[in-house]
Amino acid sequence: MAQTWAVLAAFLFLLINLIEGPAYKAVNVEAGHEAVLSCPDVSKMPLLLVTWKMKCSACCLLAYRSDRKETKKLNCSERMMWKYSPDNNPALRIYPVNLGDEGNYSCEIVNDSGNFLLFSSLTVIVPPTVTLTCDKNRVAACQASAGKPAADISWIPASNQSTEEEVRHPNGTVTRVSYVGWVNSTLPSVTCLVTHPATNQTLSLDLPCNAPRLPYLLIEGLASFAAVSGVILCLILGYRAFRLRKLTRGSAAPSQLRTSSPYPQVTKQKQPTSLSYQESIYQNYNPKSIYMNY
The missing domain is CATH 2.60.40.10 (Immunoglobulins)
Incomplete structure (x- = not known):
């Protein structure tokens, strides 16, 4: 008697499913969070086969066959896996979910009473x-x-x-x-x-809104420029004072100035005095040659 009622209940559930069409569920999940998609609730009867499909060409397929304890996974990301044990609750878990996971999913369960289908529409929400x-x-x-x-x-x-x-x-x-x-x-x-x-x-x-920083930048830039210019001017004046002191000390020692100066020195030739001129006249004088000429 109990088996008869179970068969009638399963037949009634299947009839309602065929009349109303497949069940549909909308799921909204924020990007980066966990998305859990459910299957038809047929937990009172042991399942034979459960299959998850994503509605697109060459998309994810995840299946489990209970009699062989066999799982099949095709074109599915590592982020897609069973939320629980597929024998008890074959819900699909996607974590972390992203915009590429958005779309329509279907879960189909096969047991002794027939085939049961549930569609899920996954929408990914992105906060701005x-x-x-x-x-x-x-x-x-x-x-x-x-x-x-x-x-x-x-x-x-x-x-x-x-x-x-x-x-x-x-x-x-x-x-x-x-x-x-x-x-x-x-x-x-x-x-x-x-x-x-x-x-x-x-x-x-x-309000009012902050004024543009251009005048402040100009003032700060001028102040910085003045400070840098002052430092450079001090260096130039200090260097010129150093050069002037060095030149002053060099006038007392011409030989030292000539060795330390980077510029070529022009040496003035002395004009011959009368004495030096007379000495040059008698420089080659030979008295013997005069006597020999006689």
């Missing part, structure tokens, strides 16, 4: 990088970069003059920027609200 800046014209820019899905941006206080830009990247992420001007506002600060399924952030910025 949020920044808030302001320029000298008091235009604030709130940017939510590379988020999936795109983040929503709002302002406090609310402004009807805000403009928005959006850039869609090839990997499915979206960068959204919102601009708002506060030229005639007397508010002390501006606040940006970023709303996203993975994170909600609030950033505030004081």
